[in-house]
């Protein structure tokens with residue numbers, strides 16, 4: 001093999017021990033991506049995706065017959081759940097059904113074995129369910145919105161997050177839009193974080209009413225971008241970086257450097273097929289410092 005390098009690509013792929021049943025089952029018929037192909041993809045991206053999906057409650061989009069069959073958005077554990085998937089109890093809801101979490105690559109393979117085609121983590125971890133460690137502003141373009149306008153919205157969201165003392169990162173959704181994410185030191189609780197995010201969305205809609213809306217009302221959305229801040233409340237989720245999407249094209253949600261945002265990279269540009277090549281070619285993971293860049297949210301009430 002080649003010379004020593006600090007780059008992640010020099011590391012060997014991690015070992016997995018979960019046995020897949022029906023490895024040839026086709027999940028994305030258009031691309032011919034099978035269950036085994038999905039397992040290979042997630043093994044390849046494991047070191048990148050792990051920090052975003054390990055040790056937090058997960059909602060899961062399952063599609064046992066692939067993307068053209070029935071799908072289930074599952075927030076809780078189910079009967080006969082794979083042994084590598086962990087069941088966790090919400091400390092605030094002792095009588096609630098258990099949630100699911102994973103701890104390692106075998107857990108992720110347990111998800112693949114369970115036909116999980118999308119992974120949607122909470123914004124807080126099992127270590128502290130009440131204090132989120134990331135914000136995600138979900139930019140949803142309505143019909144007829146140009147891609148450049150979505151990029152502009154992401155840049156503006158970034159500016160507003162930075163003005164509040166946070167660091168902002170961007171990823172494609174793998175669907176239609178962009179997600180602007182900010183790592184947090186877990187200190188503020190959910191209600192304060194939600195109020196902060198609503199404040200940004202409302203301010204954008206107020207300053208540029210021709211471009212942005214901050215409420216869900218469909219009729220108002222044509223030609224505008226919904227600044228969807230509602231991912232940021234307790235129990236709500238958003239698709240993980242590097243998660244696949246259960247949609248035609250086998251796209252994934254891809255972390256980008258801000259400088260990569262351009263007409264060349266649309267929201268579903270990166271896929272199960274071209275992601276390994278991207279990661280091998282990258283000099284550095286654009287989100288390598290995501291956790292290190294965490295800042296506490298200043299809620300503005302601490303004046304003394």
Ligand code: ATP
Pocket residue numbers: 059073120138139140173174175176177178231236237238239267
């Ligand atoms: P796009 O760029 O196309 O908007 P997205 O991931 O931002 O992609 P959706 O797939 O529409 O948007 O999902 C919005 C959020 O709603 C997701 O983050 C997910 O956590 C949640 N969600 C998705 N599907 C369901 C469902 N069937 N039931 C409840 N919540 C869901």
Ligand code: MN
Pocket residue numbers: 138139140173177178228
């Ligand atoms: Mn969205």
Ligand code: MN
Pocket residue numbers: 138140228
């Ligand atoms: Mn949305």
